[in-house]
Amino acid sequence: MSQQSVTRRSALGLLGAGAAASPLLGGAVAAAAPVSPVTGTGSTPVQGLHLQFGKDPARQMVASWITDAAVRRPRVTYGTLDGGFGAVAQAETRTYVDGTSGRTVWVHHAALDRLHPGTDYIYAVSHDGATPDAGTFRTAPAGRAPFTFTSFGDQSAPQVTWAANGSVGLDANSTPATKDIVTGIETVGPLFHLLNGDLCYANLDVDRVRTWNNFFTNNTRSARFRPWMPAAGNHEIERANGPIGLAAYQTYFRLPSTETDPELAGLWYSFTVGSVHVIVLQNDDNCLQDGGDVYINGYSGGRQLAWLERELRAARSSRDVDWVVVAMHQVMISSSDANGADLGLREKYGPLFDRYGVDLVLCGHEHDYERSLAVRGVVSGSETLTPNPVSSRTDVIDTTHGTVHMILGGGGVSGTTNQSFFKDGTAKVITAVTPNPSGGKRTSVYVKEEAVWSAVRDLEHPYGFAAFTVDPGRHPGDTTSMYVTYYNVNKPSGELSVFERFTLRRRRSDG
Ligand SMILES: [Fe+2]
Ligand SMILES: [Fe+2]
Secondary structure, eight states: OOHHHHHHHHHHHTTOGGGTTSHHHHHHHOTTSOOOTTTTTTSOOOEEEEEEEOSSTTTOEEEEEEESSOOSSOEEEEEETTTOSOEEEEOEEEEEEOTTTOOEEEEEEEEEOSOOTTOEEEEEEEOTTSOOEEEEEEOOOSSSOOEEEEEEOOOOOOOEEEOTTSOEEEOTTOOHHHHHHHHHHHHHOOSEEEEOSOOSOGGGSSOHHHHHHHHHHHHHHHHTTSOEEEOOOGGGOOTTSSTTSOHHHHHHOOOOOOOOSTTTTTSSEEEEETTEEEEEOOGGGTOOOOOSSSOOTTTTTTHHHHHHHHHHHHHHTOTTOOEEEEEOSSOSOOOBSSSOEEHHHHHHHHHHHHHTTOOEEEEOSSSSEEEEOOEEEEOTTOTTOOEEESOOOSSEEETTSOBEEEEEOOSSOSSOOGGGBOSSSEEEEEEEEOOOTTSSOOOEEEEEEEOTTEEEEOSSOOOEEEEEEEEOOSSTTOEEEEEEEEEEEOTTTOOEEEEEEEEEEEEOTTO
């Protein structure tokens, strides 16, 4: 037996007895079959393994990985801890050609169905000739149950870019917190994570494909164990990558979208875990600000907004849903002298969030931490549609009466804005953009307002994330709670500390 065969058998032996009958191993383990000279050494490797929930997180998961070349038979073997790797799912392959480098990227997505709720699984992904890469995950509970999820945005990717002269130049977008925050998420160990846009700022880098690759390589040590569910931000809009610049994003992720137009699929989607319905939006459709490589305001022709209203109506008519959480990138509130709040979002989303009683809106875009009081309606006569606070409480908040907005943009990117908070109780709102026919970015037009909605800001720390622990209550009609902790990720070594804790409450919908 050749050394190569021995090595391969050893590696596969780690997969356990349950895998012996699976197609993953079928060709390689048959002792009599000749071993291809490239087997185990010549195949493009598995990179950037990451998970996403399917439409039913209690029963569906998607395992995804990247390759630098086309592969044969991309697949995942999986099973429970007790049963071993007994099942196999073939992967679907998506590709895009990066419009500036001409490079093709292959991403393989294996959808796992008919899983058991609240159960730990092991899985290994592979394709012909590749060393398998493996992870674990836990499916969501069925029905009302306690669990924890986490959220931040604006992370970036650890990056070293070769300068034009061949020297090494540090990429300006990432910081040590870009990596430390991943460790922070794993320390909390949530069921899932919401990543609120500006994932890796690939659009700013000369080598966009490698930046995306570094992003997944950095996050796989968490994202292979729990789904990181993304919202696309303005920095995911890349010149020459698809009709609205989001082709890379739509290739790297397979999200539980019901949109049938392939150009729009995966940009907005929803899922329910326990009694929490999560709605993920793509805000460049509805915000005024020109923040990406291409200005795509209005690209869905109202489809996203119509879908949002259907989602909200269905969630609020369900006796199984207590909490409605929206994850998106750009913001309706901000008192930092950075991007500012966006009137387009206030106009489009505000009435819907009010009518259907959205509990919590999680954003990024501003590279700081701020949260609002519970808000409903607008301050009378305000030209900026200033969100109207319904209570001054910041410790325990009844979201039946108003929506809490949280800006969680301290995910690790440089260019933090916690030092830019207005100190005079005001905020700025983007109320228009100037048309710019010469082809440059449209300039935002700002109007100042009183930040009567602002509750808590972290002026001191640039980086951090939030964790949300849901207590579903015991009986129909009980109060259900969401315990919120905002953690700082600190210099110099990435240790966590608690900036603040508060509680959201509302009555269960089955009362
Ligand atoms: Fe950002
Ligand atoms: Fe942004």
